[in-house]
Amino acid sequence: MTREEKMMLAIDSALTAKREKLTHWEITFLNGLRSAYTKSKSLSVKQKTVATPILKRLGLLSL
Numbered sequence: 001m002t003r004e005e006k007m008m009l010a011i012d013s014a015l016t017a018k019r020e021k022l023t024h025w026e027i028t029f030l031n032g033l034r035s036a037y038t039k040s041k042s043l044s045v046k047q048k049t050v051a052t053p054i055l056k057r058l059g060l061l062s063l
């Protein structure tokens with residue numbers, strides 16, 4: 001499993017199990033990442049850079 005695949009699993013978990021701990025902006029941003037990844041199967045460095053602290057705060061990512 002690649003790092004991006006792990007990140008996508010973490011994003012899915014954040015949007016389902018930990019949604020109440022996310023701000024409106026974070027929910028919108030993570031939904032956008034999920035859509036972008038579904039279309040292109042990749043994320044930009046900037047997208048990963050912004051998503052990483054959100055997912056770490058929720059305890060879903062340890063990259």
